[in-house]
Amino acid sequence: MIDGLEFAARYSLVPNSFGYCGGNNFAKIFSGYLKRKVSKKELIFELKKFKSLYAYLKTIARANKKKPFDRDVLEAFWIGNSLLKKVTQKDIKNLILDELCKNAGMDRKRAISSAKNLPKNILIHHSFNSLYLNFVGNSVPRTLSNFDNCRVGWGKVIAVNKKYCILDYALIKRVEKRYCLAKPIKRRFNRYVCGILLEPNINIGDLVSTHWGAVVQKINKKQLFSLKKFTYINFCHINTF
Numbered sequence: 001m002i003d004g005l006e007f008a009a010r011y012s013l014v015p016n017s018f019g020y021c022g023g024n025n026f027a028k029i030f031s032g033y034l035k036r037k038v039s040k041k042e043l044i045f046e047l048k049k050f051k052s053l054y055a056y057l058k059t060i061a062r063a064n065k066k067k068p069f070d071r072d073v074l075e076a077f078w079i080g081n082s083l084l085k086k087v088t089q090k091d092i093k094n095l096i097l098d099e100l101c102k103n104a105g106m107d108r109k110r111a112i113s114s115a116k117n118l119p120k121n122i123l124i125h126h127s128f129n130s131l132y133l134n135f136v137g138n139s140v141p142r143t144l145s146n147f148d149n150c151r152v153g154w155g156k157v158i159a160v161n162k163k164y165c166i167l168d169y170a171l172i173k174r175v176e177k178r179y180c181l182a183k184p185i186k187r188r189f190n191r192y193v194c195g196i197l198l199e200p201n202i203n204i205g206d207l208v209s210t211h212w213g214a215v216v217q218k219i220n221k222k223q224l225f226s227l228k229k230f231t232y233i234n235f236c237h238i239n240t241f
Contacts, residue, residue, distance in 0.1 A: 002217065004071035005043050009033065010198050011078050011152065012050055014212040017194050020140060023049040027194035034196070044069055052136045053077075055099035056124055063087040077126055078152055079209070079223050080230030084123040092124055096133075106136045119237035125230040127151050131172075131179055132238050148172045153210040154219065154227055155187070160202050164188050165215050167208065179235040190214045 002010070009030045016022040023029075029046045032038035047069070048054045057068035060076050063086040067073070076083040093115040101111035114133055122128060129135070130150035134142045140150075148171050155167030166188055170181040189210055191197055199217050202208065207224050208215045219227065 004069060004074050005040055005047070006034070007071070007217070008047060008053075008069070008074045008078070009043060010216050011211050012047060012053060013193050013196065013198070014214045014216065015150070016050075018212065020137075021050050021052065022046070027196065031194075031196055051104040052100060052129065055095060055104055056126075056129070059091055059095045059099070059124060060084065060087055063091055077124070079219075080123075080125045080226040084125055084230065087124055089118060089120070092118060092122070095124065100133075100136050104136050106133075107138065119239070122234055122237045123230060125234060127231045127234045131234060144172065144174065149212050151231065152216075152227060154224055155184070155189075155208060155210060157202055157204050157206045157208060158186065160191075160204060163192065164190050165202060165208070167210070167215075169210070174240045177239050179238060179240060 012022060013027060013030055016026045023046055026046050026049070029038055029043060033043045054068065056077050057073055060083055061068045061070065061073050064073070064083045066083075072081060072083060075081055096106070096111050096115045096118075100106040101108055119132070122132060130147050134147065135150070140146055151172065153169065155169035157165050158168055159166035166186055168184040169187040169189075170184045172179050173182045190213055191199065191202070193214050199208065199215055202215065202218065207219050207221070209217055209219050209223075209227065
């Protein structure tokens with residue numbers, strides 16, 4: 001199992017490579033960490049530059065009396081686990097208005113509206129950020145395609161080479177004001193991001209997670225169940241129109 005910081009850094013690297021979030025030197029720092037030339041303290045310092053991510057992690061951690069970079073806190077946000085259920089509606093509204101608006105650049109009018117219309121049973125899984133808030137900042141066009149790219153997706157490997165994988169992958173779609181998944185299609189995902197091979201050992205038949213067009217890691221059946229479960233919970237509570 002990869003350590004918690006590498007786990008978080010893999011998911012963070014992909015949007016960082018497009019300039020969407022994090023510091024300019026993140027790829028270099030993460031590469032150094034993988035080569036054991038950069039300390040955990042240095043990588044945490046860089047991960048804190050992902051202001052939205054860090055805000056989510058602090059909120060989950062506070063609700064569960066944990067630290068933001070504890071492995072189960074990181075997994076709660078990116079994959080999903082029971083820690084999310086301890087985060088209250090008040091916690092989420094404070095996250096939006098105090099953290100994301102004041103510290104992470106979310107437009108105040110959008111923040112107020114998002115907090116006011118917060119669905120009762122929504123959870124601050126990563127899908128909340130992509131599918132409910134539709135991104136914190138304004139640098140990424142708010143299209144269904146980008147919402148799908150941003151969510152942590154999943155698929156089964158049906159072909160693989162050194163540069164990319166072909167997955168059976170289901171895109172999100174809108175049906176009757178709710179998100180759902182379309183019929184799986186064959187779709188290509190990159191293996192390298194900024195010269196870093198995120199998941200070195202991939203074989204046909206493996207289950208993997210995806211983020212912004214890249215394969216992030218192999219996942220087991222328990223992780224797949226959690227990722228689906230918490231994504232579907234938010235699907236049920238987000239009105240898309």
